[in-house]
Structure formats: C-alpha cells, structure tokens
Amino acid sequence: MPKKILLDCDPGIDDALAIALAHGSDGIEVVGLTSVAGNVDLDNTTNNAQRLAEYYGLDAPVARGADRALLRDNVRADHVHGTNGLGGVVLPAASRSAVDEHAVEFIIDRLRSAPGEISLVAVGPLTNIALALRREPRVAEWAAEFVIMGGSFGRGNVTPAAEFNIGADPEAAAVVFGAPWRTTMVGLDLTLQARASEPVRARFSDLGRLERELISPVLDFAGRNEQYRERGPAVHDVCAVARVLDPGLITAVPARVEVETAGRFTTGMTVVDFNAPAERCNAEVATELDQDAFWDVVTAGFRKVAAGLP
Secondary structure (H helix, E strand, O other), X not given: OOEEEEEEEOOOHHHHHHHHHHHHOOOEEEEEEEEOOOOOOHHHHHHHHHHHHHXXXXXXXXXXXOOOOOOOOOOOOHHHHOOOOOOOOOOOOOOOOOEOOOHHHHHHHHHHHOOOOEEEEEOOOOHHHHXXXXXXOOHHHHOXXXXXXXXXXXXXXXXXXXXXXXXXXXXXHHHHHOOOOOEEEEOHHHHOOOEOOHHHXXXXXXXXXXXXXXXXXXXXXXXXXXXXXXXXXXXXXXXXXXXXXXXXXXXEEEEEEEEOOOOOOOOOOEEEEOOOOHHHOOEEEEEEEOHHHHHHHHHHHHHXXXXXXX
C-alpha cells in the first residue's frame, strides 16, 4: 500500500519538483497540499500549488494557509525562486479553487480522520504546523511520521546561522520541535548533496513537455543564483519527499534539536546535539544521501509524471 502524505509547502522551485516526485511515485498517495507564505507571498504559493497539481494531473485538494510568520516580519526568497515562485514559468490557470477550509483546519481534520495513516511533510516555514499543534495538540499523535525540509547542523543560508524555512518563522519551528513527536529534519547538510548538476539533468532529457516546460526552465533560473552556479541547484524539498518514499536513501541519526529564537546573530539556528541521551532526543537528523539511488528514484518519478501529463 502506498504511504499517504499531506504536503505543507510554499512553491517555490524545489517545492514544484517535490510535488512532482510525490505524485509520480507508486509508493506515495498525496491526500492534500497546504500552502504557506515563504519563498514568495501566500497568493503566489497557493496559486502555484493549484496550478502544479492540475498541470501534473494530481487530484488532491489545496488548502490556503498562513500568510505571515507568528511574530516576525515576512522573509522572502524571490531572488532564488523569482517573483512568481517558479522562476517566471507561467503554468495554465487552475480550473479548481482552493478548498474553503483553512490549511490549519485541513491538517487537523485529515490527520484526525486517519490517525497513524498519514505522513505529514512540511517543506516551507512551519507556521501552519505550529498553529495546528496549538489548536489541536493531538496532531502530534495522529501523524504517522513528521518530516521537514529545514534546519542545519552546520551553517545556514538565509543568515550564517539559520536555514531559510526555520529562519522565516523560528517561533513556529520552536513549537514544532517542542511537540511530543520525533521530527525527521532533512536540513541543508543533507540537501546540498542533492545537486541538479549537468550529468543529473541529462537524465531528464527524455521527459518531453515536463522537461521543456517546467524542469529545465526552473532549474536554469535557480542555477543563476551565486550559491548554485558551480555545482548546480540543490533540490532541497525533493529530499524530504524522498525520505518518506524510501527511508534508505537518507541516513539519519538521533539528536536533540532546539531552535534559537532570541540570539542577536543566531536567531533561527537549529542547535543540534548529537550526544544527547536517547531519552532527550526529539529528532532524526539527516546526514548522508545515497546520491545515485536518490536520482534514480527522482528520475523514475518524473518519468511517470511526464507520461501522464493531462
């Protein structure tokens, strides 16, 4: 039986590719997409989620979520993702609107309806997840697993200390890591191993419209960013979906993770203690990627999407 996942996202170039992998994998059933402000504003992330779902032929509801961080001014990454979030790629308008239910209620309702059956995967700022936990703490019990793309045990990318998704809403991240579940943290130390280099991109050459209309344009746009020019853009969010699909692709080790919310230079930092006693560990922290196997899985997922484009 495929794993059911609910994907909380802020599309975003790598979010778009993560949705494609989830939809194209026989081992995953997407039960819903929830949007959050992050890489770009909420209007764009929601619109992109709707358009991507319809473009891929993914029949899953989209719920609109939080438009701002819990306590801070919004941070954006449009210099990486473009003003519309997809590097200027304009997909056809979606024929269906987002559901009337707010993303926070959508998350609570879906997990309540199938306790222990749905993996919750968050690849944007953790605002929706924190609000869901505050409204209904049993979310932490109902999720089959909780996987995020976010954080780092090394350096950050939005600041020297903070990774973007955590730095965009550190208070929300602190709520999430403080909840009574074990978070799988797929952070920069892992995702920077997943680079769409030229040899990797050669794998996509037979994907037809999907490659021409979406994959190549968004990777070309992301690759202009200075941090990616030498080795190709990292597909950060794809790694979180891959972890759910096949945990063996990613080595993760137990650790205690705390989120810094008050440091002058370190706000948004994920402080990772790999030496914490077992009873204090609240996370599995990703450390190493099986790169060849990862790209085999990603390419297979993309190929299935390409074959089934409406």
